[in-house]
Amino acid sequence: MVRGKCFFICDKCKKIFRDLDIEWMATTYSTPVECPQCGSYHTRPILSLKPVYKRIWKSMDEQSSNK
Ligand SMILES: [Zn+2]
Secondary structure, rough: EEEEEEEEEOOOOOOEEEEEEEEEEOOEEEEEOOOOOOOOOEEEEEEOHHHHHHHHHHHHHHHOOOO
């Protein structure tokens, strides 16, 4: 579900950008979006807690390596 737009920060290159805020697997968290600068999916909303997103990034990495 798309909830509008929010500001994300890239964990890799620290780029700040605005993108769609999409619900992560029916939770209150936002789905990480691709960084427009370095292409990494290790991004999170600026106001979010990093430890939570570390877990989400890990599960995304595991999903993409299972393909
Ligand atoms: Zn980046």
